[in-house]
Amino acid sequence: MNLKIYNTLSKEKELFIPLDKNLIKMYVCGPTVYNYAHIGNARPAIVFDVFFRLLKSIYPKVLYVRNITDVDDKINNAAKELNEPISSITNKYTDIYHQDMDSLFVLRPDIEPKVTENIEHIILMIQKILDNGYAYENEKHVLFDVTSFNDYGKLSKRNKEEMLSGARVEVASYKKYPGDFVLWKPSENDDPGWDSPWGYGRPGWHIECSAMVDKFLGQEIDIHGGGQDLIFPHHENEIAQSCCANKNTKYAKYWIHNAYLKMEGEKMSKSLGNIISIKELLDNYDGEVIRLALMSTHYRKPINFGESLLEQSKNILNKLYKNLEYDSNDDTISKDVLSPLLDDLNTPLAISNLQKIKCSKTLLNSANILGLLNRSKDEWFSLNENLSISEEDIKSLIKERDEARKSSDFKRADEIREKLDKNNVVLEDVKGKTTWRAKK
RNA sequence: GGCUGUGUGGCAGAGUGGUUAUGCUGCGGUCUGCAAAACCGUUUACGCCGGUUCGAUUCCGACCACAGCCUCCA
Numbered sequence: 001m002n003l004k005i006y007n008t009l010s011k012e013k014e015l016f017i018p019l020d021k022n023l024i025k026m027y028v029c030g031p032t033v034y035n036y037a038h039i040g041n042a043r044p045a046i047v048f049d050v051f052f053r054l055l056k057s058i059y060p061k062v063l064y065v066r067n068i069t070d071v072d073d074k075i076n077n078a079a080k081e082l083n084e085p086i087s088s089i090t091n092k093y094t095d096i097y098h099q100d101m102d103s104l105f106v107l108r109p110d111i112e113p114k115v116t117e118n119i120e121h122i123i124l125m126i127q128k129i130l131d132n133g134y135a136y137e138n139e140k141h142v143l144f145d146v147t148s149f150n151d152y153g154k155l156s157k158r159n160k161e162e163m164l165s166g167a168r169v170e171v172a173s174y175k176k177y178p179g180d181f182v183l184w185k186p187s188e189n190d191d192p193g194w195d196s197p198w199g200y201g202r203p204g205w206h207i208e209c210s211a212m213v214d215k216f217l218g219q220e221i222d223i224h225g226g227g228q229d230l231i232f233p234h235h236e237n238e239i240a241q242s243c244c245a246n247k248n249t250k251y252a253k254y255w256i257h258n259a260y261l262k263m264e265g266e267k268m269s270k271s272l273g274n275i276i277s278i279k280e281l282l283d284n285y286d287g288e289v290i291r292l293a294l295m296s297t298h299y300r301k302p303i304n305f306g307e308s309l310l311e312q313s314k315n316i317l318n319k320l321y322k323n324l325e326y327d328s329n330d331d332t333i334s335k336d337v338l339s340p341l342l343d344d345l346n347t348p349l350a351i352s353n354l355q356k357i358k359c360s361k362t363l364l365n366s367a368n369i370l371g372l373l374n375r376s377k378d379e380w381f382s383l384n385e386n387l388s389i390s391e392e393d394i395k396s397l398i399k400e401r402d403e404a405r406k407s408s409d410f411k412r413a414d415e416i417r418e419k420l421d422k423n424n425v426v427l428e429d430v431k432g433k434t435t436w437r438a439k440k
Numbered sequence: 441g442g443c444u445g446u447g448u449g450g451c452a453g454a455g456u457g458g459u460u461a462u463g464c465u466g467c468g469g470u471c472u473g474c475a476a477a478a479c480c481g482u483u484u485a486c487g488c489c490g491g492u493u494c495g496a497u498u499c500c501g502a503c504c505a506c507a508g509c510c511u512c513c514a
Contacts, residue, residue, distance in 0.1 A: 011444095029514080037514095044514050073512080158443065158510080181511060205512040227514030228445085234512075259445080260508065267507070296452065296463095300445085302507065304452085312452060312464045319463090322477080340454085349454050352462045410473055417475070428476050 001058060003342045005223075006300060008231060008255040009155055013344055018222050019253060024055050024062040025217045027252070029209060029226035029234070030112070032069040033093035034078045036277035037100050039290075039305060040227075040261050040268055046291055046371070047258045047299040047345070048225045049106040053369050054341050057333070066109040067212045068094055070116050071192055071202055079190075086192055090116075100278040103287035105371045111216050115208045119194045122203045122211040125245050126183045126196075134244035139174040140186040142198050146179040149240045155255060156232035181237055183207050206237040213251075214242065224252035228259050258299045264306040289314045291371060295347040316355065317372070321380040324360055324373060337366040381437035389423040398427065398434050 003016040018024050028048045031037055048066075055062045070090040079086045101108070115122070126142055129135045134148050146152050146160065153159055160179055171178040182204035187193030193200045203211075213221055219242070226235065235255065242251045260267075263274040281290055292313040297303040336353035340346035350370060357363040367373035397416050404412040417427055424439040 031514085032512095041514055156443080156509080179511075229509065229513055231444085232509060232511085237511085258514075260514075262507075298453085301453095302446065308451065308465090315464055346454075348452085349462085352454070355463060405473080408473080414474060421475095426476065429472080429474095430477075 001342065003054070003058065004344055005254055005256060006344050008257050011157075014254070016222075016254065018059065019220060022060055024059050024223070025221040026052065026055065026062060026064045026223040026225070027209070027213050027217060027221055028064070028066045028109070028224075029230055030066040030068050031093075031097050032072045032074060033090045033097060034072065034075040035093060036279050037093075037097050038268070038275050038277050039281060039294075042100070042104060042106075042278050042290070043261055043294050043299075043303070044225065044227050044258050045101055045106045046104060046294045048256075049371060050295065050341070050345060050347060050369075051223070051225070051256070052107060052109075053371060054345070057338075057369055063111070063217065064109040065111045065113065065212060065216050067209060068097075068112055068114045069208060070094070070114050071208070072205070076191060096279065100282070103282050104278070104291050105287060105374050106291075107371075113212050113216060115203065116192075118208075118211060118215060119203070121215045122207055123184075123194075123196050125211045125214060125241070126203075126207060128245040129183065129241060132244055132247060134240075135183055136176065137198055138176070140199050140201065141174045141182055142184040143175060143180040144183055144237065144240060144244075145176065146181070146240070147177050149244055151243065151249070152179075152240055153236065155239055156236050158232065158236075181206065181233065183241070206234055207241055209234070210238045210241040210245065213238075214245070219246045219248050220250050221252050223254045223256060225256040225258075228257045231255075231257055259302045261294075261303040261305045264304070285310050285314070286317075288317055288372060288374060292317055292351070295370065296351060298348055299345055316351070317380075319355065320363070320367065320373060321375075321377050323357075323363055324377045332362050332365055333369060334362050334366040337369065341369065387424055387438055389420070389425065394420065394425055394436055398436065401427075402434060 004013050005016050006013045026048070028044065031041060052062060052064050068090075075086055075089055079089050082089070098108075126135070129144065130137070130142065135142055135144050137143075184196060184198055184201050184203055184207075186199055186201045191202065193202050213224075224235070224238075239251050243249060262268065263276070266274060268275050278290070289310055290313075293305065293309045294303065296309065296313060303309075334353065334357050336356070337350045340349035340353065347370065354363070354366055354370070354372075357366060364373055397420060401413045401416040404410070404416070420427060420436070421439070425436050426439050428435050428437070
């Protein structure tokens with residue numbers, strides 16, 4: 001059973017060879033909790049959830065860490081705007097993020113560290129980088145000295161000159177070199193802050209992930225994931241920090257990045273007003289439908305998100321649930337689902353093959369590795385908040401219709417069918433027996 | 441401007457140097473009192489232009505279009 005994954009580092013599909021096959025270590029960059037998570041945020045969560053499930057099915061133990069960023073200037077700004085304490089913002093949106101992820105059937109990572117709870121290790125890490133001569137202190141800031149690290153740019157495939165030629169932002173006075181980035185910065189007034197060897201302040205953006213990986217997973221890990229936009233500068237800087245703190249040339253063995261999503265062909269942006277939160281979407285679509293929609297395109301390709309994709313996903317799920325006859329403890333997984341997943345997580349092909357499975361047991365097990373078919377058939381088809389009629393009324397109407405049909409009063413029978421249809425109830429006459437289900 | 445990536449039938453989306461996945465939708469049919477479900481059938485696609493080849497959607501080159509990144513955005 002060979003797993004192949006595309007590694008951003010080599011720009012090639014590689015055979016996955018774990019550092020230790022008894023313990024797989026995976027880290028994914030998590031959310032900054034200052035607002036509702038939008039649909040774009042759901043993509044990496046779902047992609048790496050499938051990876052997590054797949055790895056767990058192959059290896060005895062997988063340790064999955066995903067951080068929560070609760071120190072960030074965006075959070076500070078949100079707190080000021082709403083005139084609320086920072087902790088109430090971060091707590092609120094952390095809870096909402098968890099709810100959203102649960103609704104999408106995204107498994108919780110094994111460890112979900114917060115920046116605020118790990119400042120000590122961040123300070124320790126920065127100190128090591130300073131001690132090793134890869135950083136400097138200036139105007140109350142600690143900065144990473146990019147020119148001191150030869151491998152800088154190896155992930156994003158950029159050289160230092162290229163990066164500078166395109167720089168659009170004025171260089172801060174405390175930087176020796178325009179490409180240098182902040183490890184620690186001073187805090188003033190209401191800013192959250194902690195005492196450190198360099199004064200009262202807070203960590204820069206990139207150091208938290210290096211510190212979390214170091215603390216919870218160690219110096220070297222198997223997989224590091226995130227959105228494509230994080231390749232530069234975030235992940236490039238993480239490599240620099242971790243390698244220089246630990247005097248190690250290695251950090252993450254496989255770098256995996258998911259592509260973006262577009263809204264109905266357009267990019268998602270505030271000015272277009274087409275940013276949609278997971279929460280809003282969940283009002284209209286089941287979490288599994290959204291999940292399937294986000295898996296219907298390969299993770300390294302842009303996905304065109306929209307109503308038609310959601311409708312299509314809903315139809316597929318209805319069909320899959322229809323084929324689900326009973327639950328079971330059997331653990332057979334279809335080879336036609338597993339092997340596409342083993343080939344760089346080809347979810348579209350796996351989903352396509354899923355629809356061809358005839359055996360209900362195998363269907364369920366195979367779907368579960370994708371995080372699908374989480375409910376029973378009955379549960380799925382009666383799940384409908386729009387059902388404006390009680391089960392009792394439905395049953396008595398069915399009975400009335402049966403009698404009408406027996407006496408060939410088809411006009412009345414059709415009236416009842418129509419009435420139920422308006423209440424989102426679909427009737428099916430199978431083998432002389434009438435069953436009902438909610439219209440999805 | 442630099443770097444990276446994408447371009448397949450109404451839609452979604454695999455894949456491949458030559459035997460034209462698959463799903464959804466639509467349409468037609470079987471079935472049904474009517475429906476639903478199920479099953480059957482169905483419009484032969486790979487951005488544009490060259491090159492390599494007996495043959496390219498698949499390899500190579502140019503072009504076009506679109507997207508992302510270029511210091512804190514998944």
